[in-house]
Amino acid sequence: MLDIQLRNAISEAFQSLFDHSLPADDITLQPTRKEFAGNYTFVVFPFLKITKGKPEDSGQKIGEWIKANTEWIKDFNVVKGFLNFELKDVHWVNRLHEISQDENYGSLPANGEKVMVEFSSPNTNKPLHLGHLRNNFLGDATARILAANGYEVMKVNLVNDRGIHICKSMLAYQQFGNNETPESAGLKGDHLIGKYYVRFDQEYKKEINELVESGTQPEAAKKEAPSILAAQAMLQKWESGDPETVALWEKMNDWVYAGFDQTYDTMGIRFDKMYKESDTYLLGKDIVEEGLGKAVFFKKENESVWVDLTEEKLDEKLVLRGDGTAVYMTQDMGTCEMKHKDFPFNKSVFVVGNEQDYHFKVLFAIMKKLGRSYAEGLYHLSYGMVDLPSGKMKSREGTVVDADDLLQEMFDTAEKHTRELGKIEGMDEKEAGALYHMLGLGALKYFLLKVDPKKRMLFNPKESIEFQGHTGPFIQYTHARISAILRRANTLEVSSVFDTNNVTDLSVREIDLIYKMTEFTTALKEAAKDYSPAVVAQYVYDLAKEYNGFYQEVPIFNEENKDKLSFRIALSLATARLIRKSMYLLGIDVPERM
RNA sequence: GGUCUACUAGCUCAACCGGAUAGAGCAACUGCCUUCUAAGCAGUAGGUUCCAGGUUCGAGUCCUGGGUGGAUCACCA
Numbered sequence: 001m002l003d004i005q006l007r008n009a010i011s012e013a014f015q016s017l018f019d020h021s022l023p024a025d026d027i028t029l030q031p032t033r034k035e036f037a038g039n040y041t042f043v044v045f046p047f048l049k050i051t052k053g054k055p056e057d058s059g060q061k062i063g064e065w066i067k068a069n070t071e072w073i074k075d076f077n078v079v080k081g082f083l084n085f086e087l088k089d090v091h092w093v094n095r096l097h098e099i100s101q102d103e104n105y106g107s108l109p110a111n112g113e114k115v116m117v118e119f120s121s122p123n124t125n126k127p128l129h130l131g132h133l134r135n136n137f138l139g140d141a142t143a144r145i146l147a148a149n150g151y152e153v154m155k156v157n158l159v160n161d162r163g164i165h166i167c168k169s170m171l172a173y174q175q176f177g178n179n180e181t182p183e184s185a186g187l188k189g190d191h192l193i194g195k196y197y198v199r200f201d202q203e204y205k206k207e208i209n210e211l212v213e214s215g216t217q218p219e220a221a222k223k224e225a226p227s228i229l230a231a232q233a234m235l236q237k238w239e240s241g242d243p244e245t246v247a248l249w250e251k252m253n254d255w256v257y258a259g260f261d262q263t264y265d266t267m268g269i270r271f272d273k274m275y276k277e278s279d280t281y282l283l284g285k286d287i288v289e290e291g292l293g294k295a296v297f298f299k300k301e302n303e304s305v306w307v308d309l310t311e312e313k314l315d316e317k318l319v320l321r322g323d324g325t326a327v328y329m330t331q332d333m334g335t336c337e338m339k340h341k342d343f344p345f346n347k348s349v350f351v352v353g354n355e356q357d358y359h360f361k362v363l364f365a366i367m368k369k370l371g372r373s374y375a376e377g378l379y380h381l382s383y384g385m386v387d388l389p390s391g392k393m394k395s396r397e398g399t400v401v402d403a404d405d406l407l408q409e410m411f412d413t414a415e416k417h418t419r420e421l422g423k424i425e426g427m428d429e430k431e432a433g434a435l436y437h438m439l440g441l442g443a444l445k446y447f448l449l450k451v452d453p454k455k456r457m458l459f460n461p462k463e464s465i466e467f468q469g470h471t472g473p474f475i476q477y478t479h480a481r482i483s484a485i486l487r488r489a490n491t492l493e494v495s496s497v498f499d500t501n502n503v504t505d506l507s508v509r510e511i512d513l514i515y516k517m518t519e520f521t522t523a524l525k526e527a528a529k530d531y532s533p534a535v536v537a538q539y540v541y542d543l544a545k546e547y548n549g550f551y552q553e554v555p556i557f558n559e560e561n562k563d564k565l566s567f568r569i570a571l572s573l574a575t576a577r578l579i580r581k582s583m584y585l586l587g588i589d590v591p592e593r594m
Numbered sequence: 595g596g597u598c599u600a601c602u603a604g605c606u607c608a609a610c611c612g613g614a615u616a617g618a619g620c621a622a623c624u625g626c627c628u629u630c631u632a633a634g635c636a637g638u639a640g641g642u643u644c645c646a647g648g649u650u651c652g653a654g655u656c657c658u659g660g661g662u663g664g665a666u667c668a669c670c671a
Contacts, residue, residue: 028610030610030613031610033614033615035614035615036614041613041614043613043614045613045651045652046612046613048651055651079614080614080651081613081614081651081652082613082614123671160671163670163671164670164671165670165671277671302669304669313597314597315596315597315667318668318669320669321669322669323669325669327668327669327670327671328670328671331671353665354598354599354664354665354666355665355666356665356666356671357598357599357665357666358597358598358665358666358667359666359671361598384599384600384664384665385664385665387664417633418633421631421632421633423631423633439633450607450608451606451607451608452607452608454599454600455599455600455607456599456600456664456665457606457607458605458606458607460605460606462620463605463606463619463620466619466620467633468619468620468633468634469618469619469620469633470606470607470608470618470619470620471619471633473633474619474633474634476633477631477633477634478633478634480631480633481630481631481634484630484631485630485631487630488630489630519610522610523610526610534607534608535610538608538618541618541619542618545618548634548635549635549636551630551634551635552634552635552636553635555629555630556630557629557630558629558630572630593631594631594633
């Protein structure tokens with residue numbers, strides 16, 4: 001890497017000029033701002049105590065030393081305390097040569113560490129919605145980014161398939177279902193179940209209203225309504241293994257899973273392992289015992305078990321009910337332990353919305369107190385909610401954006417745009433269909449991934465469907481464009497191998513483009529460190545934009561530039577490859593033509 | 595009320611753990627399709643980075659106080 005060479009040179013300059021040992025690792029370089037000449041900038045302000053001089057003089061001295069003692073500085077300049085280095089063309093040419101010749105450029109070697117990424121985690125009582133999409137795309141992209149950083153990655157999905165909410169849809173189906181099936185209803189399984197979940201809520205509300213009208217207090221009515229009592233009874237039956245209840249539960253679950261599978265398939269998302277809460281909800285009780293033994297937990301009068309986290313400013317938290325049944329925290333402690341047994345990870349990432357920040361703080365603090373070796377590696381990838389222009393999504397008010405509907409809308413819009421632009425001539429129906437899918441999904445994924453995961457974001461349907469500007473399709477388009485050039489180069493038998501000695505006089509555009517390419521690895525590492533696909537999204541957009549500028553500058557197949565032809569083809573080839581790699585990290589496919 | 599979190603152009607978002615004149619996209623306006631794909635390119639306009647103090651060579655970024663929005667504080671999951 002060039003910047004490492006430069007950092008080493010600065011380190012040597014400090015040794016030689018100021019007799020001071022400054023490790024290259026402590027030196028940071030930044031891209032030179034466009035208004036100034038240069039590629040890399042070294043800020044000298046922090047080192048004035050060492051140089052014992054004015055910022056300008058110190059910069060000048062360092063610059064002169066490096067120019068004199070290395071071969072690859074074309075020039076340097078000092079503005080205030082900013083030392084800007086301009087590198088000779090030949091070094092950019094060499095960089096491109098490396099990048100374009102190395103198929104695996106930017107890949108990082110295996111680091112021997114294992115990381116588990118848990119995401120999606122749907123409820124089996126309703127279809128996936130917009131919030132799940134952000135979760136799924138984020139989890140999938142994060143897993144890809146970690147894998148590209150050398151981790152062995154395991155993607156898991158913990159399905160919430162039991163509990164009172166599941167019984168609600170079961171009950172409504174029993175009462176009003178008339179043996180309806182997904183086939184007979186013409187609905188995906190998850191949507192069919194969702195329908196009955198809504199149905200339950202309608203009945204329940206009706207009953208509450210009737211009770212209130214007949215003089216019951218609203219709070220009491222909520223607890224006394226026949227529907228909710230029936231649902232609670234059903235949950236007990238389920239927990240005691242009543243065959244009829246379990247059979248219904250299994251039948252309805254099969255429908256839901258079939259529906260989910262279809263949606264995951266459409267999104268291009270797969271898991272290495274599925275965990276079901278019905279298998280894990282009893283776990284964690286031995287950990288409670290262990291915690292009591294270690295005096296990490298304590299009992300209150302009514303036998304309920306608590307953990308005191310006031311030192312961590314997290315207050316006291318219940319870990320087991322007085323009647324000995326498990327709560328969410330009990331379960332999660334158990335699941336944590338089981339996951340680690342299944343796959344002895346160094347890191348475990350939980351992709352869960354930020355409304356559960358407190359829960360995970362507590363969970364991680366407990367695991368630390370219990371002395372779990374893996375506790376340090378637990379990470380809550382806490383993402384912000386997705387808001388709609390109309391406000392928050394509320395299932396009761398019908399303002400939920402359904403995942404399947406949204407995906408279909410994206411595909412339809414992609415088709416409409418593509419047809420309007422007349423881009424499908426020469427494509428058969430299958431190819432065109434695949435393209436609509438690629439573009440629609442790419443637009444949606446990019447839209448949701450380009451925002452910092454931690455931040456709450458606004459989902460404006462109109463903008464998400466946009467195919468121009470800072471969007472997935474813009475990047476896909478750039479790739480298709482480059483592909484066209486590479487096809488032409490192929491027919492003209494122009495090689496992408498060039499003589500590094502014969503290429504000179506690079507344009508600013510060309511240097512900027514190569515510079516951008518060298519930042520791929522940096523972006524990849526940073527994305528893994530921050531668990532933020534948004535870093536990659538921003539990177540690939542910048543790269544594509546830079547290429548488009550270069551593309552516009554001068555025709556690549558131009559007689560006057562014949563000596564540069566191979567160089568330019570190599571530039572295109574390398575850009576296309578890096579776009580493909582980056583988009584792969586986001587889980588977005590990229591077309592050869594569009 | 596306690597805790598956490600956000601606030602940047604009309605709108606949606608950036609700003610590489612403190613660096614130069616805060617950047618993109620959308621929307622608005624001006625140019626560019628007879629040359630490799632115009633889903634593109636070039637340009638104009640748009641800012642008291644919520645407010646007030648502080649820290650220092652230097653603050654959107656760090657500290658203190660305040661304002662506004664959101665989340666969370668269940669023997670729910």
